[in-house]
Amino acid sequence: MAPKKGSSSSSSGGIGGWLKLFAIILGVLSPIIYLIDQNLDRFYIFEPANLHDVAKRAIAAHGNDTQSVVHFILKELQENPKTAPYVNDNIDNEYFFNNAGGAMGGMTIIHASVTEYLIIFGTAVGTEGHSGRHTADDYFHILRGEQWAYVPGEFEREVYKQGDVHLMRKGVIKQYRMPELCFALEYARGWIPPMMFFGYADLFTSVLDLPTAWYTAYYTGKQMIGNLLIGKF
Numbered sequence: 049m050a051p052k053k054g055s056s057s058s059s060s061g062g063i064g065g066w067l068k069l070f071a072i073i074l075g076v077l078s079p080i081i082y083l084i085d086q087n088l089d090r091f092y093i094f095e096p097a098n099l100h101d102v103a104k105r106a107i108a109a110h111g112n113d114t115q116s117v118v119h120f121i122l123k124e125l126q127e128n129p130k131t132a133p134y135v136n137d138n139i140d141n142e143y144f145f146n147n148a149g150g151a152m153g154g155m156t157i158i159h160a161s162v163t164e165y166l167i168i169f170g171t172a173v174g175t176e177g178h179s180g181r182h183t184a185d186d187y188f189h190i191l192r193g194e195q196w197a198y199v200p201g202e203f204e205r206e207v208y209k210q211g212d213v214h215l216m217r218k219g220v221i222k223q224y225r226m227p228e229l230c231f232a233l234e235y236a237r238g239w240i241p242p243m244m245f246f247g248y249a250d251l252f253t254s255v256l257d258l259p260t261a262w263y264t265a266y267y268t269g270k271q272m273i274g275n276l277l278i279g280k281f
């Protein structure tokens with residue numbers, strides 16, 4: 049009886065031990081994450097109203113010369129003491145493909161941290177797909193071209209034009225399309241790391257493009273870790 053009891057308790061003790069550890073980690077982390085979640089806005093360095101304003105002024109200054117529009121926006125963020133330390137000054141050399149939700153485009157990261165990202169995303173040939181169900185509010189500023197969106201139950205498409213912002217709140221999903229050339233300044237605020245799963249899914253289940261997976265991980269990691277090291281959560 050005694051050896052049997054001993055052996056059964058040692059095998060279930062292994063699993064039980066892990067479960068206990070998991071429960072402790074969950075118990076410690078949950079209130080911390082809850083507390084951070086309630087105070088996420090304290091970590092934000094970008095302001096949606098300012099981004100929309102600079103996007104519109106950049107378009108007014110440079111029209112459809114999108115590279116100059118992007119440089120105008122970047123320059124202003126680099127001159128603003130609140131954002132300057134956290135802005136990537138090498139975006140021109142860090143464009144890479146993104147496949148997500150069936151859509152494909154090119155992107156470069158202006159900023160990425162645990163609570164925010166700011167990227168240039170777009171394509172010169174058009175694309176269509178699932179927006180993804182995200183853990184952040186997403187402000188999609190159209191710099192050039194048009195973006196269309198559709199929600200089940202509607203019978204007309206939403207159309208976002210040059211200078212418009214398409215705001216998708218946390219958890220909202222849409223089918224979207226860039227009918228042809230379209231570039232945008234995309235700003236997300238909320239919990240960014242969970243969004244990476246959506247950003248990676250097509251890479252590993254469909255396109256199997258390992259160099260692109262590497263660029264995605266490298267450029268995102270460089271931003272996220274670099275910003276964490278200088279105190280930007």
Ligand SMILES: *[C@@H]1O[C@H](CO)[C@@H](O)[C@H](O)[C@H]1NC(C)=O
Pocket residue numbers: 107108110111112210
């Ligand atoms: C950009 O090009 C489109 C299509 O030719 C045009 O309708 C739009 O007015 C142009 N935008 C600017 C700011 O020049």
